[in-house]
Ligand SMILES: Nc1ncnc2c1ncn2[C@@H]1O[C@H](COP(=O)(O)OP(=O)(O)OP(=O)(O)O)[C@@H](O)[C@H]1O
């Protein structure tokens with residue numbers, strides 16, 4: 295149940311996408327998201343669909359994993375669709391129930407909105423599923439590098455991010471364990487009204503916080519013991535270097551963006 | 562007849578890249594009043610197995626019967642099962658949360674629906690059983706030493722008065738003295754209260770001294786299930802799966818090879834001492 299959160303969960307496989315430089319994947323994801331908002335009309339979305347399907351195929355991650363991330367946004371998706379469907383004014387009224395009417399423009403907007411959101415989540419899932427959290431923050435750190443000139447603590451931020459990401463599965467596991475231990479002592483996390491439920495969480499949250507602080511403390515100690523002192527002069531064990539396939543990937547992404555823009559301009 | 566497992570299989574995260582077949586076709590029967598040791602190398606599935614005993618994880622396949630009733634039956638009362646089968650987790654001290662030791666130990670009995678006074682009585686009795694006296698009642702559980710925390714956590718399960726007590730590595734990370742104290746207390750519970758005990762451990766030495774029956778697990782399967790001396794006969798196989806027989810077994814086998822007539826099946830230090838002394842005496846007489 296707790297493990298259903300795919301976003302930020304790496305799926306190990308041996309594919310070209312897994313081997314790409316994280317910077318490429320980050321920029322490509324951003325480009326893809328931008329393209330989703332640039333695209334207009336069926337041809338644009340068709341191009342995006344083809345691109346996405348090919349990418350998913352290349353990633354060798356089972357399709358069921360991709361859509362798992364969608365579960366989390368089902369509610370948001372529904373709300374967006376419903377609002378767009380009923381509240382968009384348009385010329386032709388297709389259905390009218392009391393004061394609510396569905397117009398042709400509303401229907402179109404709703405469908406495109408749903409597609410956009412779905413592709414957005416699936417597209418970013420492809421990135422997080424094929425990139426280890428460490429690579430991801432590495433890539434981010436490099437991409438943000440220029441901000442250092444503006445005294446933005448890029449290294450520190452990315453270090454915090456990678457630690458946070460690393461802690462997510464650990465804390466999930468810990469939650470699972472503590473929950474089981476308290477259930478074994480008769481705790482009940484399912485029944486009762488809202489207030490009771492909140493109260494019942496105390497035996498879970500207190501040990502969880504304590505363990506989180508203990509882990510954070512241990513980690514800080516371990517880092518200090520190994521003379522960690524921030525980003526200044528720090529080198530990488532595996533520095534990011536672009537390979538030929540990375541340039542090729544950039545080329546593909548630029549072509550994709552060009553197609554989307556062309557479709558928008560031409561049609 | 563008390564707990565019976567039939568062809569239990571358990572798979573973590575089935576259908577994903579992280580799929581792990583943690584239990585493979587386990588068939589076991591744990592009888593009333595037994596003191597059983599569950600042994601296996603790291604990752605052999607001990608913790609997974611014991612979490613099945615009180616229904617915390619549901620077997621992917623197979624059936625489990627408690628007193629003859631199928632615990633996966635439609636209207637089986639899991640909460641009652643959990644108060645009958647007390648499970649002390651690995652590192653149980655991480656589950657303490659109350660402001661003082663006494664209220665923490667009261668958590669279980671209160672969940673069973675007992676009144677505050679009854680719960681306190683049970684808690685005090687349980688704390689006495691694990692050797693924590695009155696001076697600890699109102700201390701914060703977070704200010705206790707590691708061993709004391711461990712005892713408080715065990716008391717938290719004992720206070721529910723289970724029929725079967727399952728302990729997942731209760732001595733991990735304790736010093737030899739703390740380890741012996743806890744194990745002795747568990748043995749006392751078994752002898753005086755007649756509670757069945759399942760003791761999960763890495764250490765043959767610990768287990769050999771206390772248990773009547775040993776179940777050895779390897780990679781999710783039951784490798785041996787017998788009385789200690791029979792299990793230790795297979796000390797070569799045990800080594801292959803990352804375990805070891807007690808040191809006395811090795812000494813006795815070595816002596817035997819040198820021509821001493823010792824009983825190499827002795828399992829505890831005391832038995833070994835006796836058989837070595839016997840062998841020496843008879844040797845001198847011969
Ligand atoms: N929550 C979990 N999710 C996925 N896999 C798990 C989980 N818990 C255990 N496993 C896997 O199941 C297998 C059995 O683990 P288990 O914890 O039962 O071993 P164990 O015998 O208790 O080991 P140890 O002596 O180290 O406590 C291991 O391969 C482990 O990686």
Ligand SMILES: [Mg+2]
Nearest residue numbers: 607608651729
């Ligand atoms: Mg374990």
